[in-house]
Amino acid sequence: MSIWEYFYTMHLTQACECVSAGPSLVGVVRKDWASDNSIALSWTEVEQQPNDILDYEIKYYAKEQEQSGYSSTRTKALSVVVTGLKPSTVYVFHVRARTAAGFTAYSNKLDFSTGDSGVAADQGQVLVVVTAAVGGFSLLVILTLFFLITGRCQSFIKAKRKSDDKRRDRFQNVLPVPGIKTYVDPDEDPTQAVHQFTTEIDPSRIRIERVIGAGELGEVCSGRLRTPGEKDIPVAIKTLKGGYAERQRRDFLREASIMGQFDHPNIVRLEGVVTKSTPVMIVVEYMENGSLDSFLRHHDGHFTVVQLVGMLHGVASGMTYLSDMGYVHRDLSARNVLVDEGLVCKVSDFSPSRVLEDHPEPAFNTMGGKIPIRWTAPEAITYRKFSSASDVWSYGIVMWEVMSYGERPYWEMSNQDVILSIEEGYRLPVPMGCPVALYYRRSCL
Structure with a gap:
């Protein structure tokens, strides 16, 4: 487990x-x-x-x-x-x-x-096994005869081996676990990964309506996506600003190639990308209520504890899925969780170039880059050791954010004070109205 x-x-x-x-x-x-x-x-x-x-x-x-x-x-x-x-x-x-x-x-x-289970159930299971075995054997015989008769067996094996070798060279960190889908790091070849894991969208199907935000690499807009034979669906569109360097384009597309590998009701869904025209775009499902932290601040005190725990349950479900896939988020926080019109929370922001915080002291700079101190586990701050365990620590902070309706963790303490306080054993206090049982389970992280 x-x-x-x-x-x-x-x-x-x-x-x-x-x-x-x-x-x-x-x-x-x-x-x-x-x-x-x-x-x-x-x-x-x-x-x-x-x-x-x-x-x-x-x-x-x-x-x-x-x-x-x-x-x-x-x-x-x-x-x-x-x-x-x-x-x-x-x-x-x-x-x-x-x-x-x-x-x-x-x-x-x-x-x-x-x-x-009784004789009937056992007989039923035996019948299923026997039927599957006979059917599988028959299919194997037919395929074997086909390849032998046509003389294509050897060429098929060579072609399959060549294809497998190419894929193994391109994505070195695929874990060969039978029956389990595993996250593939696209750093080896982001451009190829985009073609592998995403769908190219004709830009004529996209209608941009208004700007709703800005990121480090471009603007975020809301709009509509026309789907053949169906109604237009609302989407959010991330655009890559003009004058970008090739490194920025690779980083931008890397986020899409990561999102394209995930399929879970608590992970923001990727609809597709636009890479063959300008501007380059990433199209995702539209989340009507925006980020979880700002949503809670705007609705302070409006929800029951059951509703708040339901939101946390959704985030935990999405993070469990990512962990099972072998993916470490590294920047889980309420600002990186989006909320739809049904109050379903979905984990987002898989970009390697994140705007970490809109504060004068957003992050702690280390040799490996910037770290969002208030959400980061001590071992990740000290040794840059990120894992599912460090994501669980971040989730504990998210729990505190949710139960305090989007309050800033550690308030106005400096990043250095936060680090020293955690090392000395300090932990965030129980938010007002938070059930004691829930708080102490958060404290067990």
Whole structure:
């Protein structure tokens, strides 16, 4: 279990339970089948089911080890198969729904054991395995005959090997983990990475409406993207300013090649790029409520604790996904989280050239570049050692920002004072109105 998975399941989820409210939106939960290591569950919808259910969370643990923690998984369907269980063991399950306002109450506790699926389930599984084996073998025979008859087998192998060698040379840090999508660092060849991971958009499909911000490399605008056969969709458009150097263009496109690899509801979605005309553009989904810190400052005191924890839950979900992909953000903060009209929070800003803060003392300059001190873990400040663990530290600061409605961490302390205070054991105090259970889970980081 990674540090993000541990924090996500053992701290934030428990904190959500402390402040969750509302009736359970999960109907009757039943066990469909069980094997030695898996249990399949399904449940019904309650009457007058709301339309804003985002997904369901299933919490489970071995009944005999109730005090040693639990695991959880999530699904958008009304069923799930929980794997990796111990044989002949009784497990306790709870199911609850997640809406835009946060989590609802859990269903009643249910005890189900592994290893008692019965003959029918076993026969069904055997039938599936046999059918898959026969089908796979038949396909293999057909393909083998085809290549032997046409004489193309050898040329196919050579072409495949050449293609694999090129890709291996281009992206050196791909981790060969079967079945798991892994982040590819585009530094080796950003231009090629853009073609690999993004979609080129015809600029005639883009309508820029107004400027909504400015970055280090250009302006940020809102506009519309015309999609064939569908309605125009609102988008945000980052443009590269004129007179740029080639290094700036590579940095600009590097952000797009990073975003193009991610696909998660709590990560800002890349729509595509414009690289074959001027200006060069990156087109992403439009987030109506802007950055999380300014949004909270403009709505100070307007949300329930459940809603605030729901926002934090979304950020944690997105960061867990990035960690699983092998990506370290390095600059997680409330200003780099965007909020849509449904209050769903999404992690953003994957640019290597960031405007870190709009303050006189925005960052601490080291030999490796600038660091946003107020959000950065001590080991990253001292040794420039960034990891998922340092991202978790930053997330703890984001939790404090959210519960204090966008207040600036460490207030007007200088960067040097912040560093010294942290080394001496100082931590940010509990924000007004923040549940004690949530604060102390943040303090455990």
